[in-house]
Amino acid sequence: ARLANQIAAGEVVERPASVVKELVENSLDSGATKIQIDIERGGHKLIRIRDNGSGIIKEELTLALSRHATSKLKTLDDLENIISLGFRGEALASISSVSRLTLSSKPEAQETAWQAFAEGRDMAVQVQPTSHPNGTTVEVKDLFFNTPARRKFLRTEKTEFAHIDELVKRIALSRFDVAFTLTHNGKVVRQYRSNGSVEANIQRVAQVAGKAFLEQAAFLESGTDGLTLFGWLMPVGTSGTTQYTYVNGRMMRDKLIQHAIRQAYEEIAGSEEVPSFVLYLVLDPRQVDVNVHPAKHEVRFHQARLIHDFIVQAVKQVVSSEQH
Ligand code: ADP
Numbered sequence: 001a002r003l004a005n006q007i008a009a010g011e012v013v014e015r016p017a018s019v020v021k022e023l024v025e026n027s028l029d030s031g032a033t034k035i036q037i038d039i040e041r042g043g044h045k046l047i048r049i050r051d052n053g054s055g056i057i058k059e060e061l062t063l064a065l066s067r068h069a070t071s072k073l074k075t076l077d078d079l080e081n082i083i084s085l086g087f088r089g090e091a092l093a094s095i096s097s098v099s100r101l102t103l104s105s106k107p108e109a110q111e112t113a114w115q116a117f118a119e120g121r122d123m124a125v126q127v128q129p130t131s132h133p134n135g136t137t138v139e140v141k142d143l144f145f146n147t148p149a150r151r152k153f154l155r156t157e158k159t160e161f162a163h164i165d166e167l168v169k170r171i172a173l174s175r176f177d178v179a180f181t182l183t184h185n186g187k188v189v190r191q192y193r194s195n196g197s198v199e200a201n202i203q204r205v206a207q208v209a210g211k212a213f214l215e216q217a218a219f220l221e222s223g224t225d226g227l228t229l230f231g232w233l234m235p236v237g238t239s240g241t242t243q244y245t246y247v248n249g250r251m252m253r254d255k256l257i258q259h260a261i262r263q264a265y266e267e268i269a270g271s272e273e274v275p276s277f278v279l280y281l282v283l284d285p286r287q288v289d290v291n292v293h294p295a296k297h298e299v300r301f302h303q304a305r306l307i308h309d310f311i312v313q314a315v316k317q318v319v320s321s322e323q324h
């Protein structure tokens with residue numbers, strides 16, 4: 001079972017930041033309004049995510065750490081040959097197979113908290129009482145301790161933490177209603193507060209993208225029936241690395257959207273340089289398939305052409321009007 005899980009892990013658990021992504025998404029799915037992310041040594045040593053979400057009842061803790069072990073593959077070397085393994089319902093099991101993972105949780109309606117972890121080659125799940133407030137903590141220690149080939153690909157503490165920081169920024173701009181705290185080696189590095197006010201949301205954008213971004217960027221809001229684009233774009237001639245796009249509230253690095261934005265700037269300025277932007281596309285969920293890529297960065301639009309042209313027009317309009 002451990003081997004099958006490790007193979008599944010190979011697909012999405014690339015580095016500490018991918019672990020953080022899966023765990024934070026679980027916390028968000030659980031309805032958490034506060035998420036604390038503690039990292040030690042760039043995530044090599046420790047990744048700990050605490051939330052105040054729904055929690056997991058004792059009877060389901062074992063299930064949460066399990067997946068179907070159906071793979072007939074014999075060695076991890078076959079890893080590269082598999083591209084189609086799904087990842088749904090496998091994140092915790094996969095991460096657990098390549099680290100020392102404990103899952104502690106307490107739903108509000110349950111008197112005591114319980115902790116689960118998987119052990120040995122068959123990954124038998126042990127459950128024991130623990131103390132924990134309402135919500136869930138997942139602690140991941142010693143990532144890739146048992147998969148030296150993967151561990152070799154880990155970069156320096158600083159680089160891995162930079163990936164985590166970048167990821168948390170992206171997530172923070174996807175959920176203004178959730179408070180996030182990020183610590184590294186015991187120090188608070190980011191604190192994204194949430195009190196529901198527009199000011200707090202704007203402040204978060206400034207925290208993530210910088211004050212200059214908010215001062216210089218044009219605000220865009222454009223909609224046709226069932227299709228809305230809003231957010232901020234820097235003017236032509238600036239350069240930036242904050243290039244965030246969201247589709248129906250989920251962060252995406254979608255090629256079609258990126259292409260449309262690049263094309264718009266190119267048509268205005270004739271240059272291929274793309275400045276910073278933070279853009280939210282909202283459309284009928286039936287018009288998109290979200291699970292094209294297991295890491296869920298990409299989507300497929302049913303009316304790709306239409307959406308592409310809509311974005312080009314919307315961006316051109318606001319950016320070129322700012323130029324004059
Ligand atoms: P998936 O998220 O695709 O269902 P995971 O392996 O990431 O698969 O998680 C397995 C299950 O564990 C989830 O479906 C959920 O029921 C439960 N779970 C994981 N993390 C949390 C959390 N932070 N709060 C509540 N439930 C959780």
Ligand code: MG
Pocket residue numbers: 022025026089091092
């Ligand atoms: Mg998950």
